[in-house]
Amino acid sequence: MRILQISKYYYPYIGGIENTCKQLVENMPQYQMAVLCFNDKNEDIIENVNGVKVYRVATWINISRQALSLSYFGMMSKAIKEFRPDIIHFHWANPFPAAVLLTMIPRNVKLVIHWHMDIIKQSNLYPFIKPFERSLLKRSDLIVVTSPQYRDGSLPLQPYKNKVKVLPSAMDEIKFILRQDDEKEIANLKAKYGNKKIVFFIGRHIQYKGLPHLIEAEKYIQSDCEVVIAGQGPLTEELKKQCKSKRVHFVGRLNDDELRWYNYAATVFAFPSITKNEAFGVALVEAMYCGTPAVTFTISGSGVNWVLLNGENGIEVPNGDDKAYAAAIDILLTNKELNKKYADAGIKRAKEYFLIPRMTKMLDEYYRDLYL
Known part of the structure; x- marks a missing residue:
């Protein structure tokens, strides 16, 4: 055929x-x-x-x-x-x-x-x-x-x-299977951020990806952590000007190895997309596969809230509620048992369905x- x-x-x-x-x-x-x-x-x-x-x-x-x-x-x-x-x-x-x-x-x-x-x-x-x-x-x-x-x-x-x-x-599983020396690279990455817990974002810096909400939510995160924003786009420079926090790091585009290391090094994956333009969320699946639970917004009609099942392999909060987003991140940063539960469920769901x-x-x- x-x-x-x-x-x-x-x-x-x-x-x-x-x-x-x-x-x-x-x-x-x-x-x-x-x-x-x-x-x-x-x-x-x-x-x-x-x-x-x-x-x-x-x-x-x-x-x-x-x-x-x-x-x-x-x-x-x-x-x-x-x-x-x-x-x-x-x-x-x-x-x-x-x-x-x-x-x-x-x-x-x-x-x-x-x-x-x-x-x-x-x-x-x-x-x-x-x-x-x-x-x-x-x-x-x-x-x-x-x-x-x-x-x-x-x-x-x-x-x-x-x-x-x-x-x-x-997702392309081959890109996210751990390689020889990855543990060393992941440890080096964590050390780069003072061995603090990492909240990680990867994606194009465009409106529907919701980065302004993540930057606003960072102000309300109580835990001692570092927020890493990878990728770039038309909003990058504007976002950098808006963000005054020293614990937010814009790291630009990542190669495949760096993306894998960040996904395994992070404690929480931030996925703050806000509209149906985000129809699915492959980056969300990739984080799940690496055992990093995520926080999303509720997006009516989008597959994002099917990839991540609220209360099963991550946390979903009302769309645009920056304080609720920060609170959810805090939960995953401080509750090790819940983080592990969601991580394990995310790995299983990624491998079974995506x-x-x-x-x-x-x-x-x-x-x-x-x-x-």
């Missing part, structure tokens, strides 16, 4: 949707795969990436984070004619390619929509996108979503729930069901 994956971008571009697409492409050898995506520069190219044919479409312009290119029509036509897919697996939200796809998808080709998120931020453009979104969902043979919460809370999906199945996102082999096994069954 031949499957054409359509993603916004593709490896080596790094992003949540792009990582999921790569995981599916490279871990389902029972299928022939190809990828159609945008290039991050103004050039059409066709190349081989780890044995997979990738059609990259030139980006002419970006509007509200949507790449646009008239050459998409030609490249999609070429990919369909050359590769002859049995299934097109389309990663939403990616409206312009969706509009192009609706003009040329063959009738005999099955369409799978991977619904990663609703369109929320570009609300001013949504009225123009909605007709294509609706047509895409109507044409689909299967829609997969990353959590039951997103399935039940997404308004565009409600008329099509008979087509919807849950396919949880997955690893690549389970995701690909589920999707394999879904693909095969399309032809029963």
Whole structure:
């Protein structure tokens, strides 16, 4: 069976949707795969990436984070004619390619929509996108979503729930298995912060990640600890100016080794996202896998509060309540027995539900069901 994956971008571009697409492409050898995506520069190219044919479409312009290119029509036509897919697996939200796809998808080709998120931020453009979104969902043979919460809370999906199945996102376990000398590196990392307990955040510094709430909550944390904020983004410099505390450390981007060390060195993982733009939370799963319990906000309709089960493998507090967030962090910093209980439950949940082999096994069954 031949499957054409359509993603916004593709490896080596790094992003949540792009990582999921790569995981599916490279871990389902029972299928022939190809990828159609945008290039991050103004050039059409066709190349081989780890044995997979990738059609990259030139980006002419970006509007509200949507790449646009008239050459998409030609490249999609070429990919369909050359590769002859049995299934097109389309990663939403990616409206312009969706509009192009609706003009040329063959009738005999099955369409799978991977619904990663609703369109929320570009609300001013949504009225123009909605007709294509609706047509895409109507044409689909299967829609997969990353959590039951997103399935039940997404308004565009409600008329099509008979087509919807849950396919949880997955973390790359290999990156987080402890290596030789890791214990030494983790000990060095703890020593760097005076062997105090570490509250750790990793993610892009953008509005929905909720970093202003973490920085405000830090003022109310009573325990002696250090707050480490990794990653960067458009809000980084503004956040640094707002934060006056000496126990908050901005450490920038981390490589894979450093990310693993911080996740194991930390006592608490801070995940202060505040909107449904945070549809799932792979970084949350990674912390759970490493035995670091987390604190989240309640986000209606998001899978975050399904990945972390309040009172089972972490703590969830009312959205935007910075004092409650600080109090929850204090509980996990001071209550060793509870921290260990949540850590153990988090490890179990991460390994049972959110690893690549389970995701690909589920999707394999879904693909095969399309032809029963």
